[in-house]
Amino acid sequence: MQNITKKKTMNSKLYMVSLGPGDVELLTLKALNAFKDCEAICVPTKSENNSFDKSISYKIVSEALELLNIQKTIVPVYSPMHFIEKDWDNEAKIILDSLDKYKKVCFVTLGDAGVYSSIYYLLHRIKEANEEYYLNSEVIAGVTSFSAASAKAKKALCLGDEQLIIKPINPRKNVKTTEILMRPKIGMDTKELGEGDFYTFENLYLSNEIITPSKIDKVTRYMTLFLKFAQRDQG
Ligand SMILES: C[S@@+](CC[C@H](N)C(=O)[O-])C[C@H]1O[C@@H](n2cnc3c(N)ncnc32)[C@H](O)[C@@H]1O
Structure with missing residues (x-):
């Protein structure tokens, strides 16, 4: 059985x-x-x-x-x-x-x-x-x-050195932040990104995709992004 x-x-x-x-x-x-x-x-x-x-x-x-x-x-x-x-x-x-x-x-x-x-x-x-x-x-x-709203308005969500903020309008408690860190320089030391619950994504969905459940020390490819997740009890 x-x-x-x-x-x-x-x-x-x-x-x-x-x-x-x-x-x-x-x-x-x-x-x-x-x-x-x-x-x-x-x-x-x-x-x-x-x-x-x-x-x-x-x-x-x-x-x-x-x-x-x-x-x-x-x-x-x-x-x-x-x-x-x-x-x-x-x-x-x-x-x-x-x-x-x-x-x-x-x-x-x-x-x-x-x-x-x-x-x-x-x-x-x-x-x-x-x-x-x-x-x-x-x-x-x-x-x-x-993303769909930006496309409808024909206006970019972020350009050049701008950043994008997503906020809950009616938070129930303290607002925690997840950061999406994009457009690194090849060769950069990632110490400057600080510490936290990091993931590193390189060449996502491509044949040479690498997903690291932490922050890599040095950036070797432009197609790299970091997620620094909000500190949560779960999820
Ligand atoms: C529970 S959240 C879900 C968000 C969703 N997972 C997303 O990726 O956009 C619901 C909120 O998303 C926004 N939203 C989702 N679909 C929308 C739509 N078709 N038009 C306008 N706002 C929308 C509204 O602010 C709505 O209160």
Whole structure:
């Protein structure tokens, strides 16, 4: 019995799919391929009765499935967005149950998953409940609302020596900061970037991609960026 359970878990796949800001044409090919590959798509809804009447995510997913000419089981995930642990527990449980049942599952989120999305609260719980499901998960990046807004306005988010700030308008507690550090000089010593929860990304998505879960000492390629994550308890 144990073996059967293990085999089922090892073949699982959980895609955390970024949907972009609303236009189906702003979905990535990776997102469409995830929809093709999965058996079920978990779609958040703010409606207690699990209706999708007001759900932008459902609209995008439906349009994508129509475009691909495929049908998938849609699993509603009640997401009241009250920032309560219990709600994330319930949402993670629906995803875990869906993985048990369908094996290959997508969960969708608006914009990009890295920006004010619930997915890392959920992935944290999934990791605690089932390490294999977590290891077999993949986050698919997407177009953020502010990248799309910049394109609509035909105005750059940052030019030359400007920097970009993203702020929560109604923070619940002290605001912590994640820094994105771009455009390094080749040969630079990274001491000047300070210390913290760094990741270094070199040649992302290219054949010679290197991702280092810390700060490299010296920059050797222009296509290098650093993320200095806000200090968090989780995620
Ligand atoms: C919970 S955050 C999600 C952000 C999203 N993950 C992203 O990458 O843009 C929701 C906020 O994103 C912004 N937002 C997301 N989609 C938008 C859209 N289609 N039009 C305008 N603002 C949008 C609004 O400020 C909204 O209050």
